[in-house]
Amino acid sequence: MSAYMTDDLPVVVIGAGPVGLAAAAHLLERGLEPLVLEAGDQPASAVRAWGHVRLFSPWEYDVDDAAVRLLEQTGWESPDRTALPTGAELAERYLAPLAATPQLAGRIRTGTRVVAVSRAGVDKTRTVGREGRAYVVRTVVHGRVQDLTARAVIDASGTWGQRNPLGAAGLPAIGEEQAGDWLVGPLPDVLGRDRARFAGEHTLVIGMGHSAANTLLALVELQGSAPGTQISWAIRGRSPARLYGGGDSDGLPARGLLGSTLKAAVRAGHVELHREVTLTEVAPTGDGRLRVTGTGRDGAAVDLQVDALAAATGFRPDLDVLREVRLSLDPGVEAPTQLAPLIDPDFHSCGTVPPHGHRELTHPDEGFYLVGMKSYGRAPTFLLATGYEQVRSIAAALAGDLEAADRVQLRLPSTGVCSTDLGAREAAETAGVGFPTGSAHGRSAEAEPASCCGPAPQPVPVGTSAAD
Template identity: 50%
Template sequence: MNNALPVVVIGAGPVGLAAAAHLLERGLTPLVLEAGESVGAGMLQWAHVRMFSPWEFTLDRAARALLARQGWQAPDLAAFPTGGEVVARYLKPLADTPQIRPHLRLGARVVVVAKQRRDRMKDAQRNDVPFVVRYEDATGEHELLAQAVIDASGTIDNPSPMGASGIPALGERSLASQVFYGMPDVLGKHRERYAGKRVLVVGSGHSAFNVLSDLARLSRQVPGMQIEWAIRRPSLQRVLGGGENDQLRERGKLGLTIRQLVNEGVLRVATNFHLDRLEKTAGGIVAHGDGKALPPVDEVVAATGFRPDVSLLSELRISLDPGTQSPTALAPLIDPNQHSCGSVRPHGAEELKHPDANVYIVGMKSYGRAPTFLLLTGYEQVRSVVSAIAGDWEAARRVELVLPETGVCITQFADEEEAAVQSSCCGTAPREPEKNVACCGGPAKESVSACCAEDEQAKANGSAGCGCSTTPVTPAPARTRCCAA
C-alpha cells in the first residue's frame, strides 16, 4: 500500500472533521469529501434543535487542539448548543483552519468505493492495492486513490419508513406531501404547516420527543390543535427514559416533559400501535394498525429513525450484522434487543474493522439502525481508527472514554416486554426466573441485581462497565425470535 496516498474521509460532520484532525495529528493526509454545500450539512437539517449533550461532550480533543492554535475560544462548556450553533461555532471554524481547509471538498458526493482493479470476488493481493473512491461534483465524475477510507457519512438522508414491517405503510408514499421525515422546525420555518392543525407523530425516540414538545408549545399559542402520538411499545414506561437518573440532564428532562404533557392530555398517545396503512379520507389522514384506526389528522411526522446506506461500499468486503446493519463485532454492544443499562462500552478499530483492511464505518452510520449514538462515541471511534491506520494498534485498542448513563435498564421492563411478546406472538411459556445471568461476558450471577451491582462497581473503579443484561455479552450472540423454528 502506498502510504503517501491520502486517507479519504466521507462526510464533513462532527465525526468526519474530528477524523481529519486526528489524521493530521498522526502525520497522515486527510481528504474530506462532503456531499453538501456546507460542513455539518446533516446537522443543519435540525439546526433548530437543542442538543441534550452540553458543549463539553460536543467537542473533540484533537479538533479543539487544532482550533486553539488559531486563537479559537471555546464556548461555555456547560451550555447546551443547538445543531446550528454547533455548525456555526465549531465545525465551520474547524473547517476553516489552514490545516484542514486544503483537504476539504464540498459538494462532492461519494458514489462508490472499491479496491483498485479488484472487484469483491478477487482475493489476490487484495490488501496490497489502494482504494478507488469515485465521487461526483458540479463538474462531473472523478476518481482518486486512497490508502484508507473512513465513512462518516451518517444516515440522515435515509429515513426509515413508518410501516411496522420495516417497509412503507400502504398509502405512505402517495401521501408523501403530508409526511415530514425527521424533525420539522415547528416553531420556526415550518410553523404555518402545523399551526392550528391536527398532527400525528409516529416514533418513540428523542427525535419524536423534540417534535412533540415543540408541537405542544405551538398548541398553547394557536388554538384548535390536536396532537396524536403513536408508538409500537405496549407502554410509555421504558420509552420515556431514566428521567432524573439520566446522567445527561437535558435528555432526562425531555422524557419528563413528555410524560407531563401526556398526563395533562396535551398529547394523546396510542401505545402498542403498529402502523400498516395510511388512508386519505374526507375528514383527513387516518392511520390504521392492529385492527384500530386513529383519529384523522392533517399532517404526519415520521420520527422513526434512519438507516445506513451502505450501497457505496457494495464492492468492498465488509461485515455487517444482519439485524442492526452495524459492524458485526459492534452489534452486541448496541443492539436494543440485548444491550441495557444505558451505556455502550467504548469501542474502536477492533470492533469496527472489516474483512477488507483499512475501511471503517464510524459515527452515526456505524450504529446502523440502532439508536442512542453520542458524539463522544464517534470521537473515540475515530481516535482509535486513526491510530490503527497509522499502525499503532496499542493506542487503537486502548479505551479513553467513559460514557454517561441513561438511567434505564432493559431488565426494569422485563414484564412489559414479555407481555408484548405473548400478546403479539405465539409464545406461551412462563417467564424464566432471573437467575444465572451472564454479566459483562463473565461468570453467571444469581440475579440481574447482582450483575448490575458488579457493573456499577466496575464503573466506580474507573472502568466504563458494560451494562447489565439477561443476555450474555459475546462477540456474536445468537438471536432468538418468537416462534423461531
C-alpha cells in the same frame, strides 16, 4: 499508479460532520493526509438541518480533543462546557471554525457526493491480490463523475436522510411513497420556520425516540398559542417507558427532562397516545387530509385523519454505496459484527457501551471503517464522544501505532434511562401504576439518531408539565 502504491495517497473521510472532521484532525496529528468529502454545500450540512434543536449533551461531550487542539492554534475559545448547544450553535461555534482552520480548509471538498467505494482493479468477488490495493471512491460533483484513490476510507456519512419506513416488517406502508405532501421530517421546526404547517392542524407523530419527543413537546407548546392544534402520537411498543426514561437519575439532565415532560403532557391530555400500533396504509382524503389506518392495542382499529405526519421512525445506514466493499456486518443491526452485540437494541435500551476502537470496527477489506452513527447501523444508541474515540483509535492504527490504537477509553455520563429494571418499569407503565425512577442506574451511550447527540426538550407552557 500501481494498485499497491498507496503510501502517497490520502485517507478519504466521507462526511464533514462532527465525527468526520474529528477523524481528519486525528489523521493530521498522526502525519497522515486526510481528504474529506461532503455531499452538502458546506461542512456539517446534516447538523444544520436540525439547527433549531437543542442537544441534551453539553459542550463537554460534543467536542473532540484533536479538533480542539487545532482550533486553539487559531485563538478559538471554547464555549461553556456545561451549556447545551443547539445544532446551529454546534455548527457555527465549533464545526465551521474547525473546517476553516488552515490545516483542514484545503482538505475538505463540499458538493461532492460519494456514490460508490471499491478496490482498485478488482470487484468484490476477487480475492487473490486484493489485499493492499488502493480504494477507489467514486464521486459526483455537479453531475460530473470523478474517481478518487485512497489508501484507506473512513465512512462518517451518518444515517441522516435514510429514514426507516412507516410500515411494519421494515417495509413502507401501503401508499407511503405517494404521501410526500403530508410527511414532514423527524425534527421539523415547529415553533419557527415550519410553524404555519402545524398551527391549528392535526399532526400525527410516529416513533419513540428523542426526535419524536422533541417534536411532540414543540407541538404542545404550539397548542398554547394556536387553538385547534391537535396532537396524536403512535408507538409500536406497548409502553413509552423507555422514552420517558430515568428523570432525575439521568446523567444528562436535559434528556431526563425530555422524557418526564412528555409523560406529563400525555397524562394531561395534550397528546393522544396510541400504543402497539401497526400502521398498514396511508391515503389522501377528498378534503386534502391524510387518512392513516392500522391496528392498535388489543387489535383495535386505528383510523386517523391528519394534516401532517411526522415520521420519527429512526434511520438506517445507506449500504448501497458500499456494495463492492467486503463488509462484516451483523445481519440484524447492520453494525460491524464485533460491535453489534454491544449495542443491539433488543438487549440494550442504552446499555453499557464499553470503549471500542479500530479492532471492533474492522472489516474483511482492511483499511475500511464505518464510524459515527453509521457504525451503529440501525441501533439508536450513540453519543458524539463515542465517535470521537472511534476515529482517534482508527487514526492511530492507520499510522501503525497499535499500542495507542488499542488503548481505548471512553467517559460517558451515567443515566437513569438505561435501567436494569426497565422491563418492570415498562410493565408498570402499561398497567398504569407508578414505578420509582430513582432505582434506575447504569451508563449510557444513548442518543438521538438524527442528531447523534440528542435534542433537549423545547420549552413547554406553564401548567402542561411537571418534572420529567
